[in-house]
Amino acid sequence: MTGLHPAGTGGAPPVGGAAPAYVPRGRRPSTTREQIARQALDLFERDGFDATTVDGIAAAVGISRRTFFRYYSSKRDVVWGEFDAELVRLRDQLMGAPRDEPMMDVLRRAVVATNRFGAGELDELRIRMGLISSVPALVAHSAVRYTEWCEVVADFVAGRIGGPSEGLGPQTVARAALGTAMAAFACWANHDTDDLTGEVDEAFRLLGDGFDEDRLRISASQDRSRTSGT
Amino acid sequence: MTGLHPAGTGGAPPVGGAAPAYVPRGRRPSTTREQIARQALDLFERDGFDATTVDGIAAAVGISRRTFFRYYSSKRDVVWGEFDAELVRLRDQLMGAPRDEPMMDVLRRAVVATNRFGAGELDELRIRMGLISSVPALVAHSAVRYTEWCEVVADFVAGRIGGPSEGLGPQTVARAALGTAMAAFACWANHDTDDLTGEVDEAFRLLGDGFDEDRLRISASQDRSRTSGT
DNA sequence: TGACTTTATAGCACTCGATGCCAAAATGGA
DNA sequence: TCCATTTTGGCATCGAGTGCTATAAAGTCA
Numbered sequence A, B: 001m002t003g004l005h006p007a008g009t010g011g012a013p014p015v016g017g018a019a020p021a022y023v024p025r026g027r028r029p030s031t032t033r034e035q036i037a038r039q040a041l042d043l044f045e046r047d048g049f050d051a052t053t054v055d056g057i058a059a060a061v062g063i064s065r066r067t068f069f070r071y072y073s074s075k076r077d078v079v080w081g082e083f084d085a086e087l088v089r090l091r092d093q094l095m096g097a098p099r100d101e102p103m104m105d106v107l108r109r110a111v112v113a114t115n116r117f118g119a120g121e122l123d124e125l126r127i128r129m130g131l132i133s134s135v136p137a138l139v140a141h142s143a144v145r146y147t148e149w150c151e152v153v154a155d156f157v158a159g160r161i162g163g164p165s166e167g168l169g170p171q172t173v174a175r176a177a178l179g180t181a182m183a184a185f186a187c188w189a190n191h192d193t194d195d196l197t198g199e200v201d202e203a204f205r206l207l208g209d210g211f212d213e214d215r216l217r218i219s220a221s222q223d224r225s226r227t228s229g230t
Numbered sequence C: 001t002g003a004c005t006t007t008a009t010a011g012c013a014c015t016c017g018a019t020g021c022c023a024a025a026a027t028g029g030a
Numbered sequence D: 001t002c003c004a005t006t007t008t009g010g011c012a013t014c015g016a017g018t019g020c021t022a023t024a025a026a027g028t029c030a
Helices: A032-046 A054-061 A067-070 A075-079 A084-096 A103-114 A119-133 A135-160 A168-191 A196-208 A214-226 B034-047 B054-061 B065-071 B082-094 B103-114 B117-134 B136-161 B168-190 B194-209 B213-227
Strands: none
Touching: A032 A054, A032 A075, A032 A119, A054 A067, A054 A075, A075 A119, A075 A135, A084 A103, A084 A135, A103 A135, A103 A168, A103 A196, A103 B065, A103 B213, A119 A135, A119 A168, A119 A196, A135 A168, A135 A196, A135 B136, A135 B213, A168 B168, A196 A214, A196 B168, A214 B082, A214 B103, A214 B136, B034 B054, B034 B065, B034 B117, B054 B065, B065 B117, B082 B103, B082 B136, B082 B213, B103 B136, B103 B168, B103 B194, B117 B136, B117 B168, B168 B194, B194 B213
Protein backbone atom coordinates (compact mmCIF):
# COMPACT_ATOMS: atom_id res chain seq x y z
CA MET A 1 0.00 0.00 0.00
CA THR A 2 1.01 3.56 -0.60
CA GLY A 3 0.06 6.56 1.45
CA LEU A 4 2.47 5.94 4.28
CA HIS A 5 4.87 8.35 5.82
CA PRO A 6 7.81 9.52 3.69
CA ALA A 7 10.02 7.52 6.05
CA GLY A 8 8.99 4.26 4.47
CA THR A 9 6.65 1.33 4.94
CA GLY A 10 6.36 0.78 8.60
CA GLY A 11 10.09 0.39 9.00
CA ALA A 12 12.01 1.74 11.94
CA PRO A 13 12.12 5.52 12.12
CA PRO A 14 15.34 7.07 10.77
CA VAL A 15 17.69 7.56 13.71
CA GLY A 16 20.96 8.40 11.95
CA GLY A 17 23.37 11.27 12.65
CA ALA A 18 22.81 14.79 13.95
CA ALA A 19 20.47 15.66 11.05
CA PRO A 20 17.14 16.70 12.57
CA ALA A 21 15.38 14.06 10.50
CA TYR A 22 11.66 14.40 10.91
CA VAL A 23 10.39 11.53 13.03
CA PRO A 24 6.76 10.91 12.24
CA ARG A 25 4.48 10.79 15.21
CA GLY A 26 0.80 10.13 15.56
CA ARG A 27 -1.53 8.38 13.18
CA ARG A 28 -0.29 8.07 9.62
CA PRO A 29 -2.10 9.95 6.87
CA SER A 30 -4.36 7.54 5.06
CA THR A 31 -3.75 9.05 1.63
CA THR A 32 -1.83 11.76 -0.22
CA ARG A 33 -2.66 14.83 -2.26
CA GLU A 34 -1.39 13.06 -5.36
CA GLN A 35 -3.60 10.04 -4.80
CA ILE A 36 -6.66 12.22 -4.34
CA ALA A 37 -5.77 14.27 -7.40
CA ARG A 38 -5.43 11.19 -9.59
CA GLN A 39 -8.79 9.79 -8.51
CA ALA A 40 -10.46 13.16 -8.84
CA LEU A 41 -9.05 13.86 -12.31
CA ASP A 42 -10.26 10.46 -13.46
CA LEU A 43 -13.76 11.23 -12.24
CA PHE A 44 -13.66 14.73 -13.73
CA GLU A 45 -12.75 13.25 -17.09
CA ARG A 46 -15.37 10.52 -16.90
CA ASP A 47 -18.35 12.41 -15.46
CA GLY A 48 -17.41 16.05 -15.84
CA PHE A 49 -16.29 18.46 -13.17
CA ASP A 50 -19.69 19.67 -12.04
CA ALA A 51 -21.29 16.24 -11.98
CA THR A 52 -18.51 14.91 -9.78
CA THR A 53 -19.27 15.51 -6.11
CA VAL A 54 -16.80 15.75 -3.30
CA ASP A 55 -18.60 12.82 -1.71
CA GLY A 56 -17.90 10.83 -4.85
CA ILE A 57 -14.20 11.68 -4.84
CA ALA A 58 -13.89 10.90 -1.16
CA ALA A 59 -15.66 7.58 -1.58
CA ALA A 60 -13.42 6.65 -4.52
CA VAL A 61 -10.30 7.42 -2.51
CA GLY A 62 -11.67 5.71 0.57
CA ILE A 63 -11.69 8.70 2.87
CA SER A 64 -14.45 10.77 4.37
CA ARG A 65 -15.75 13.93 2.83
CA ARG A 66 -14.37 15.91 5.77
CA THR A 67 -10.90 14.52 5.23
CA PHE A 68 -10.95 15.53 1.59
CA PHE A 69 -11.20 19.14 2.66
CA ARG A 70 -8.12 18.72 4.84
CA TYR A 71 -6.07 17.83 1.78
CA TYR A 72 -7.59 20.36 -0.59
CA SER A 73 -9.36 23.47 0.54
CA SER A 74 -11.83 23.21 -2.31
CA LYS A 75 -12.87 20.89 -5.10
CA ARG A 76 -11.49 23.42 -7.57
CA ASP A 77 -8.04 23.39 -6.02
CA VAL A 78 -7.54 19.74 -6.92
CA VAL A 79 -7.11 20.70 -10.55
CA TRP A 80 -4.35 23.12 -9.68
CA GLY A 81 -2.05 20.61 -8.05
CA GLU A 82 1.18 22.11 -6.79
CA PHE A 83 0.80 25.50 -8.42
CA ASP A 84 2.40 27.34 -5.53
CA ALA A 85 5.74 25.76 -6.22
CA GLU A 86 5.69 27.14 -9.74
CA LEU A 87 5.32 30.67 -8.49
CA VAL A 88 8.58 30.32 -6.61
CA ARG A 89 10.28 29.08 -9.76
CA LEU A 90 8.91 32.00 -11.76
CA ARG A 91 10.13 34.52 -9.20
CA ASP A 92 13.58 32.92 -9.18
CA GLN A 93 13.77 33.00 -12.97
CA LEU A 94 12.76 36.66 -13.11
CA MET A 95 14.99 37.88 -10.30
CA GLY A 96 17.97 35.82 -11.41
CA ALA A 97 18.15 37.31 -14.90
CA PRO A 98 20.94 39.73 -15.81
CA ARG A 99 19.96 43.38 -15.40
CA ASP A 100 21.01 44.28 -18.92
CA GLU A 101 18.75 41.74 -20.60
CA PRO A 102 15.65 43.47 -22.00
CA MET A 103 12.68 43.19 -19.64
CA MET A 104 10.30 41.52 -22.05
CA ASP A 105 12.97 39.00 -23.05
CA VAL A 106 13.47 38.06 -19.42
CA LEU A 107 9.73 37.68 -19.02
CA ARG A 108 9.40 35.48 -22.06
CA ARG A 109 12.32 33.26 -21.12
CA ALA A 110 11.09 32.94 -17.55
CA VAL A 111 7.57 31.91 -18.49
CA VAL A 112 8.88 29.46 -21.05
CA ALA A 113 11.31 28.00 -18.51
CA THR A 114 8.71 27.54 -15.79
CA ASN A 115 6.48 25.72 -18.26
CA ARG A 116 8.93 23.16 -19.49
CA PHE A 117 7.55 19.77 -18.59
CA GLY A 118 8.66 16.24 -19.19
CA ALA A 119 6.77 14.07 -21.65
CA GLY A 120 5.31 12.08 -18.77
CA GLU A 121 3.73 15.09 -17.16
CA LEU A 122 2.27 16.58 -20.32
CA ASP A 123 -0.74 14.29 -20.58
CA GLU A 124 -1.97 15.06 -17.11
CA LEU A 125 -1.15 18.73 -17.57
CA ARG A 126 -3.25 18.83 -20.72
CA ILE A 127 -6.20 17.43 -18.80
CA ARG A 128 -5.72 19.97 -16.05
CA MET A 129 -5.38 22.89 -18.43
CA GLY A 130 -8.26 21.72 -20.56
CA LEU A 131 -10.48 21.75 -17.49
CA ILE A 132 -9.18 25.09 -16.24
CA SER A 133 -9.79 26.78 -19.57
CA SER A 134 -13.22 25.30 -20.28
CA VAL A 135 -15.20 24.51 -17.12
CA PRO A 136 -16.82 27.76 -15.99
CA ALA A 137 -16.29 27.09 -12.29
CA LEU A 138 -12.59 26.54 -12.95
CA VAL A 139 -12.24 29.42 -15.36
CA ALA A 140 -13.58 31.52 -12.51
CA HIS A 141 -11.25 30.08 -9.93
CA SER A 142 -8.27 30.56 -12.22
CA ALA A 143 -8.58 34.31 -11.81
CA VAL A 144 -7.95 33.94 -8.11
CA ARG A 145 -4.99 31.63 -8.49
CA TYR A 146 -3.44 33.76 -11.21
CA THR A 147 -3.62 36.85 -9.02
CA GLU A 148 -0.50 35.66 -7.22
CA TRP A 149 1.19 35.06 -10.56
CA CYS A 150 0.44 38.65 -11.52
CA GLU A 151 1.92 39.94 -8.30
CA VAL A 152 5.19 38.19 -9.02
CA VAL A 153 5.39 39.71 -12.49
CA ALA A 154 4.31 43.16 -11.31
CA ASP A 155 7.05 43.13 -8.65
CA PHE A 156 9.60 42.25 -11.31
CA VAL A 157 8.43 45.00 -13.66
CA ALA A 158 8.35 47.57 -10.87
CA GLY A 159 11.92 46.64 -10.02
CA ARG A 160 12.94 47.29 -13.61
CA ILE A 161 11.15 50.54 -14.38
CA GLY A 162 10.89 52.03 -10.89
CA GLY A 163 7.78 53.03 -8.99
CA PRO A 164 5.35 50.91 -7.02
CA SER A 165 4.17 47.54 -8.25
CA GLU A 166 0.59 48.79 -7.91
CA GLY A 167 1.21 51.40 -10.60
CA LEU A 168 -0.45 51.30 -13.99
CA GLY A 169 2.68 50.16 -15.83
CA PRO A 170 3.57 47.10 -13.74
CA GLN A 171 -0.06 46.08 -13.38
CA THR A 172 -0.70 46.37 -17.10
CA VAL A 173 2.38 44.40 -18.06
CA ALA A 174 1.56 41.73 -15.48
CA ARG A 175 -2.03 41.24 -16.54
CA ALA A 176 -1.24 41.38 -20.23
CA ALA A 177 1.51 38.82 -19.69
CA LEU A 178 -0.91 36.63 -17.81
CA GLY A 179 -3.41 36.85 -20.65
CA THR A 180 -0.66 35.96 -23.09
CA ALA A 181 0.35 32.89 -21.10
CA MET A 182 -3.27 31.82 -20.66
CA ALA A 183 -3.91 32.10 -24.38
CA ALA A 184 -0.90 29.96 -25.17
CA PHE A 185 -1.94 27.35 -22.63
CA ALA A 186 -5.53 27.24 -23.81
CA CYS A 187 -4.46 26.89 -27.45
CA TRP A 188 -2.11 24.10 -26.54
CA ALA A 189 -4.62 22.28 -24.32
CA ASN A 190 -7.58 22.46 -26.69
CA HIS A 191 -5.87 22.08 -30.05
CA ASP A 192 -3.61 19.51 -31.56
CA THR A 193 -0.26 21.10 -30.92
CA ASP A 194 2.38 19.18 -29.01
CA ASP A 195 4.79 22.00 -28.42
CA LEU A 196 3.71 23.86 -25.30
CA THR A 197 6.87 25.90 -24.86
CA GLY A 198 6.76 26.80 -28.53
CA GLU A 199 3.29 28.26 -28.15
CA VAL A 200 4.29 30.22 -25.08
CA ASP A 201 7.41 31.52 -26.76
CA GLU A 202 5.54 32.60 -29.86
CA ALA A 203 2.77 34.30 -27.89
CA PHE A 204 5.26 36.32 -25.85
CA ARG A 205 7.15 37.35 -28.96
CA LEU A 206 3.90 38.67 -30.41
CA LEU A 207 3.29 40.59 -27.20
CA GLY A 208 6.81 42.00 -27.18
CA ASP A 209 6.32 43.27 -30.71
CA GLY A 210 3.24 45.20 -29.64
CA PHE A 211 1.08 42.84 -31.69
CA ASP A 212 2.42 44.13 -34.96
CA GLU A 213 -0.14 43.30 -37.61
CA ASP A 214 2.29 41.94 -40.17
CA ARG A 215 3.90 39.79 -37.52
CA LEU A 216 0.49 38.42 -36.53
CA ARG A 217 -0.34 37.57 -40.14
CA ILE A 218 2.87 35.62 -40.49
CA SER A 219 2.11 33.74 -37.28
CA ALA A 220 -1.42 32.95 -38.42
CA SER A 221 -0.27 31.67 -41.81
CA GLN A 222 2.30 29.43 -40.11
CA ASP A 223 -0.52 28.05 -37.98
CA ARG A 224 -2.49 27.20 -41.08
CA SER A 225 0.37 25.49 -42.86
CA ARG A 226 1.17 23.47 -39.76
CA THR A 227 -2.44 22.41 -39.23
CA SER A 228 -3.38 21.50 -42.78
CA GLY A 229 -0.13 20.84 -44.63
CA THR A 230 2.50 18.07 -44.51
CA MET B 1 -44.60 53.47 -6.04
CA THR B 2 -42.17 52.50 -8.73
CA GLY B 3 -41.73 49.09 -10.24
CA LEU B 4 -44.78 49.18 -12.41
CA HIS B 5 -45.07 48.28 -16.03
CA PRO B 6 -43.42 50.58 -18.54
CA ALA B 7 -46.91 51.47 -19.74
CA GLY B 8 -47.57 53.59 -16.71
CA THR B 9 -49.39 53.56 -13.40
CA GLY B 10 -52.57 51.70 -13.96
CA GLY B 11 -53.60 53.88 -16.86
CA ALA B 12 -55.39 52.56 -19.88
CA PRO B 13 -53.27 50.29 -22.07
CA PRO B 14 -51.90 51.96 -25.19
CA VAL B 15 -54.25 51.14 -28.04
CA GLY B 16 -52.99 53.53 -30.74
CA GLY B 17 -52.28 52.77 -34.39
CA ALA B 18 -50.85 49.70 -36.03
CA ALA B 19 -47.71 49.74 -33.87
CA PRO B 20 -47.55 46.37 -32.10
CA ALA B 21 -47.21 48.12 -28.75
CA TYR B 22 -46.61 45.60 -25.99
CA VAL B 23 -49.71 45.33 -23.85
CA PRO B 24 -48.78 44.12 -20.37
CA ARG B 25 -50.75 41.16 -19.10
CA GLY B 26 -50.68 39.28 -15.86
CA ARG B 27 -49.37 40.31 -12.50
CA ARG B 28 -47.00 43.28 -12.45
CA PRO B 29 -43.39 42.77 -11.43
CA SER B 30 -42.95 43.92 -7.87
CA THR B 31 -39.48 45.34 -8.39
CA THR B 32 -36.76 45.96 -10.98
CA ARG B 33 -33.19 44.86 -11.55
CA GLU B 34 -32.01 48.39 -10.83
CA GLN B 35 -33.84 48.54 -7.53
CA ILE B 36 -32.36 45.24 -6.43
CA ALA B 37 -28.89 46.32 -7.55
CA ARG B 38 -29.04 49.55 -5.58
CA GLN B 39 -30.10 47.81 -2.38
CA ALA B 40 -27.55 45.07 -2.87
CA LEU B 41 -24.66 47.46 -3.56
CA ASP B 42 -25.55 49.38 -0.42
CA LEU B 43 -25.40 46.21 1.62
CA PHE B 44 -22.19 45.07 -0.07
CA GLU B 45 -20.57 48.39 0.84
CA ARG B 46 -21.85 48.35 4.40
CA ASP B 47 -21.32 44.71 5.37
CA GLY B 48 -19.04 43.35 2.67
CA PHE B 49 -19.95 41.08 -0.20
CA ASP B 50 -19.51 37.74 1.55
CA ALA B 51 -21.27 38.78 4.74
CA THR B 52 -24.30 39.92 2.75
CA THR B 53 -26.68 37.04 2.16
CA VAL B 54 -29.21 36.72 -0.60
CA ASP B 55 -31.87 36.47 2.09
CA GLY B 56 -30.69 39.82 3.40
CA ILE B 57 -30.89 41.47 -0.01
CA ALA B 58 -34.30 40.00 -0.69
CA ALA B 59 -35.60 41.15 2.67
CA ALA B 60 -34.24 44.65 2.10
CA VAL B 61 -35.94 44.88 -1.28
CA GLY B 62 -39.13 43.32 0.06
CA ILE B 63 -39.17 40.26 -2.15
CA SER B 64 -38.64 36.58 -1.49
CA ARG B 65 -35.32 34.87 -1.87
CA ARG B 66 -36.75 32.87 -4.74
CA THR B 67 -37.80 35.97 -6.60
CA PHE B 68 -34.30 37.44 -6.27
CA PHE B 69 -32.96 34.59 -8.35
CA ARG B 70 -35.49 35.37 -11.05
CA TYR B 71 -33.99 38.83 -11.48
CA TYR B 72 -30.34 37.85 -11.14
CA SER B 73 -29.11 34.35 -11.75
CA SER B 74 -26.53 34.70 -8.97
CA LYS B 75 -25.52 37.03 -6.18
CA ARG B 76 -22.33 37.79 -8.11
CA ASP B 77 -24.19 38.93 -11.18
CA VAL B 78 -25.73 41.84 -9.33
CA VAL B 79 -22.39 43.62 -9.34
CA TRP B 80 -22.15 43.33 -13.11
CA GLY B 81 -25.34 45.19 -13.88
CA GLU B 82 -26.04 45.50 -17.58
CA PHE B 83 -22.69 44.26 -18.80
CA ASP B 84 -24.16 42.49 -21.82
CA ALA B 85 -25.16 45.77 -23.39
CA GLU B 86 -21.58 46.93 -23.29
CA LEU B 87 -20.42 43.95 -25.29
CA VAL B 88 -22.69 45.01 -28.11
CA ARG B 89 -21.25 48.51 -27.99
CA LEU B 90 -17.72 47.15 -28.10
CA ARG B 91 -18.47 44.96 -31.10
CA ASP B 92 -20.04 47.90 -32.91
CA GLN B 93 -17.04 50.10 -32.21
CA LEU B 94 -14.60 47.47 -33.45
CA MET B 95 -16.51 46.50 -36.55
CA GLY B 96 -17.36 50.07 -37.48
CA ALA B 97 -13.75 51.27 -37.63
CA PRO B 98 -12.12 52.02 -40.99
CA ARG B 99 -10.13 49.10 -42.37
CA ASP B 100 -7.01 51.17 -42.87
CA GLU B 101 -6.77 52.27 -39.26
CA PRO B 102 -4.11 50.22 -37.44
CA MET B 103 -5.59 47.32 -35.52
CA MET B 104 -4.24 48.26 -32.12
CA ASP B 105 -5.40 51.84 -32.56
CA VAL B 106 -8.91 50.64 -33.29
CA LEU B 107 -8.79 48.44 -30.23
CA ARG B 108 -7.61 51.25 -28.00
CA ARG B 109 -10.19 53.71 -29.26
CA ALA B 110 -12.97 51.14 -28.97
CA VAL B 111 -12.20 50.23 -25.39
CA VAL B 112 -11.85 53.87 -24.43
CA ALA B 113 -15.14 54.69 -26.14
CA THR B 114 -17.10 51.91 -24.47
CA ASN B 115 -15.82 53.04 -21.10
CA ARG B 116 -16.78 56.67 -21.30
CA PHE B 117 -19.24 57.32 -18.51
CA GLY B 118 -21.04 60.36 -17.27
CA ALA B 119 -20.05 61.90 -13.95
CA GLY B 120 -23.22 60.56 -12.38
CA GLU B 121 -22.42 56.97 -13.21
CA LEU B 122 -18.79 57.05 -12.14
CA ASP B 123 -19.39 56.77 -8.41
CA GLU B 124 -21.45 53.62 -8.69
CA LEU B 125 -19.08 52.24 -11.31
CA ARG B 126 -16.17 52.75 -8.96
CA ILE B 127 -17.97 50.75 -6.28
CA ARG B 128 -18.72 47.98 -8.74
CA MET B 129 -15.18 47.83 -10.09
CA GLY B 130 -13.68 48.05 -6.64
CA LEU B 131 -15.68 44.99 -5.64
CA ILE B 132 -14.93 43.11 -8.84
CA SER B 133 -11.21 43.66 -8.52
CA SER B 134 -10.88 42.92 -4.82
CA VAL B 135 -13.47 40.43 -3.53
CA PRO B 136 -12.16 36.94 -4.36
CA ALA B 137 -15.56 35.54 -5.27
CA LEU B 138 -16.04 38.40 -7.73
CA VAL B 139 -12.52 38.29 -9.06
CA ALA B 140 -13.29 34.68 -9.86
CA HIS B 141 -16.60 35.40 -11.51
CA SER B 142 -15.05 38.17 -13.60
CA ALA B 143 -13.12 35.59 -15.56
CA VAL B 144 -16.39 34.06 -16.73
CA ARG B 145 -17.98 37.36 -17.66
CA TYR B 146 -14.87 38.57 -19.45
CA THR B 147 -14.75 35.45 -21.59
CA GLU B 148 -17.44 36.94 -23.81
CA TRP B 149 -15.47 40.17 -24.02
CA CYS B 150 -12.45 38.20 -25.22
CA GLU B 151 -14.51 36.49 -27.88
CA VAL B 152 -15.56 39.82 -29.31
CA VAL B 153 -11.98 41.03 -29.50
CA ALA B 154 -10.69 37.74 -30.88
CA ASP B 155 -13.30 37.85 -33.65
CA PHE B 156 -12.17 41.34 -34.54
CA VAL B 157 -8.49 40.40 -34.61
CA ALA B 158 -9.16 37.28 -36.66
CA GLY B 159 -11.04 39.44 -39.15
CA ARG B 160 -8.00 41.68 -39.46
CA ILE B 161 -5.16 39.19 -39.71
CA GLY B 162 -6.99 36.20 -41.17
CA GLY B 163 -7.35 32.72 -39.74
CA PRO B 164 -9.73 31.40 -37.09
CA SER B 165 -10.51 33.38 -33.97
CA GLU B 166 -9.40 30.36 -31.93
CA GLY B 167 -5.85 30.73 -33.25
CA LEU B 168 -2.93 31.72 -31.07
CA GLY B 169 -2.72 35.27 -32.45
CA PRO B 170 -6.32 36.37 -31.93
CA GLN B 171 -6.55 34.64 -28.57
CA THR B 172 -3.33 36.19 -27.34
CA VAL B 173 -4.28 39.69 -28.45
CA ALA B 174 -7.72 39.31 -26.91
CA ARG B 175 -6.54 38.09 -23.54
CA ALA B 176 -3.68 40.54 -23.36
CA ALA B 177 -6.10 43.35 -24.22
CA LEU B 178 -8.43 42.14 -21.51
CA GLY B 179 -5.60 42.16 -18.99
CA THR B 180 -4.70 45.65 -20.07
CA ALA B 181 -8.25 46.90 -19.62
CA MET B 182 -8.57 45.16 -16.26
CA ALA B 183 -5.35 46.71 -15.02
CA ALA B 184 -6.53 50.17 -16.01
CA PHE B 185 -9.87 49.64 -14.32
CA ALA B 186 -8.36 48.28 -11.14
CA CYS B 187 -5.88 51.14 -10.92
CA TRP B 188 -8.66 53.64 -11.41
CA ALA B 189 -11.02 51.97 -8.95
CA ASN B 190 -8.51 51.48 -6.15
CA HIS B 191 -6.39 54.58 -6.48
CA ASP B 192 -7.13 58.25 -6.45
CA THR B 193 -7.30 58.95 -10.15
CA ASP B 194 -10.40 60.53 -11.58
CA ASP B 195 -9.65 59.97 -15.24
CA LEU B 196 -10.83 56.50 -16.18
CA THR B 197 -10.56 56.92 -19.92
CA GLY B 198 -7.09 58.40 -19.46
CA GLU B 199 -5.92 55.31 -17.64
CA VAL B 200 -7.39 53.01 -20.28
CA ASP B 201 -5.85 55.04 -23.08
CA GLU B 202 -2.42 55.06 -21.47
CA ALA B 203 -2.51 51.34 -20.71
CA PHE B 204 -3.36 50.46 -24.30
CA ARG B 205 -0.63 52.73 -25.63
CA LEU B 206 1.86 50.89 -23.46
CA LEU B 207 0.56 47.61 -24.83
CA GLY B 208 0.74 48.82 -28.41
CA ASP B 209 4.36 49.81 -27.90
CA GLY B 210 5.20 46.28 -26.80
CA PHE B 211 5.83 47.54 -23.27
CA ASP B 212 8.92 49.42 -24.27
CA GLU B 213 10.99 49.91 -21.15
CA ASP B 214 11.78 53.56 -21.69
CA ARG B 215 8.14 54.25 -22.39
CA LEU B 216 7.17 52.48 -19.15
CA ARG B 217 9.68 54.55 -17.17
CA ILE B 218 8.23 57.77 -18.51
CA SER B 219 4.73 56.59 -17.63
CA ALA B 220 5.81 55.63 -14.11
CA SER B 221 7.51 58.95 -13.50
CA GLN B 222 4.41 60.80 -14.66
CA ASP B 223 2.42 58.76 -12.16
CA ARG B 224 4.74 59.85 -9.39
CA SER B 225 4.65 63.52 -10.25
CA ARG B 226 0.87 63.42 -10.48
CA THR B 227 0.45 61.63 -7.16
CA SER B 228 2.93 63.60 -5.06
CA GLY B 229 3.49 66.91 -6.85
CA THR B 230 1.39 70.06 -7.48
C1' DT C 1 2.11 -3.71 29.33
C1' DG C 2 -0.13 0.55 30.17
C1' DA C 3 -0.60 5.48 30.34
C1' DC C 4 0.33 9.71 27.70
C1' DT C 5 1.07 12.66 23.70
C1' DT C 6 0.53 13.54 19.01
C1' DT C 7 -1.61 13.42 14.64
C1' DA C 8 -5.20 12.10 11.35
C1' DT C 9 -9.62 10.80 10.65
C1' DA C 10 -14.91 10.32 10.77
C1' DG C 11 -19.19 12.07 11.67
C1' DC C 12 -22.47 15.50 12.69
C1' DA C 13 -24.68 19.87 12.47
C1' DC C 14 -24.93 24.01 10.19
C1' DT C 15 -24.74 27.97 6.76
C1' DC C 16 -25.32 29.56 2.32
C1' DG C 17 -25.86 29.64 -2.74
C1' DA C 18 -28.61 27.77 -6.20
C1' DT C 19 -32.51 25.01 -8.53
C1' DG C 20 -36.96 22.64 -9.43
C1' DC C 21 -41.73 22.35 -8.45
C1' DC C 22 -46.23 23.87 -7.36
C1' DA C 23 -49.77 26.65 -5.38
C1' DA C 24 -51.35 31.32 -4.77
C1' DA C 25 -51.75 36.19 -5.96
C1' DA C 26 -52.49 39.77 -9.22
C1' DT C 27 -53.76 41.57 -13.54
C1' DG C 28 -56.33 42.29 -18.09
C1' DG C 29 -59.79 40.54 -21.16
C1' DA C 30 -64.04 38.08 -22.68
C1' DT D 1 -67.68 36.12 -13.18
C1' DC D 2 -64.58 33.07 -15.34
C1' DC D 3 -60.24 32.56 -17.85
C1' DA D 4 -55.60 33.08 -19.53
C1' DT D 5 -51.33 35.05 -18.31
C1' DT D 6 -47.58 36.42 -15.52
C1' DT D 7 -45.22 37.07 -11.25
C1' DT D 8 -44.52 35.76 -6.77
C1' DG D 9 -43.68 32.89 -2.53
C1' DG D 10 -42.86 28.79 -0.08
C1' DC D 11 -41.01 24.35 0.19
C1' DA D 12 -37.93 20.72 -0.54
C1' DT D 13 -33.54 19.52 -2.20
C1' DC D 14 -28.70 19.43 -3.54
C1' DG D 15 -23.93 20.48 -3.06
C1' DA D 16 -19.89 23.17 -1.37
C1' DG D 17 -17.64 24.45 2.57
C1' DT D 18 -16.78 25.02 7.92
C1' DG D 19 -16.62 24.32 12.97
C1' DC D 20 -16.74 21.12 16.58
C1' DT D 21 -15.96 16.79 18.89
C1' DA D 22 -15.08 12.11 19.58
C1' DT D 23 -12.25 8.41 18.11
C1' DA D 24 -8.60 5.77 15.88
C1' DA D 25 -3.77 4.97 15.15
C1' DA D 26 0.80 5.80 15.90
C1' DG D 27 5.19 6.70 18.83
C1' DT D 28 7.23 7.53 23.58
C1' DC D 29 8.22 6.77 28.12
C1' DA D 30 7.92 4.48 32.39
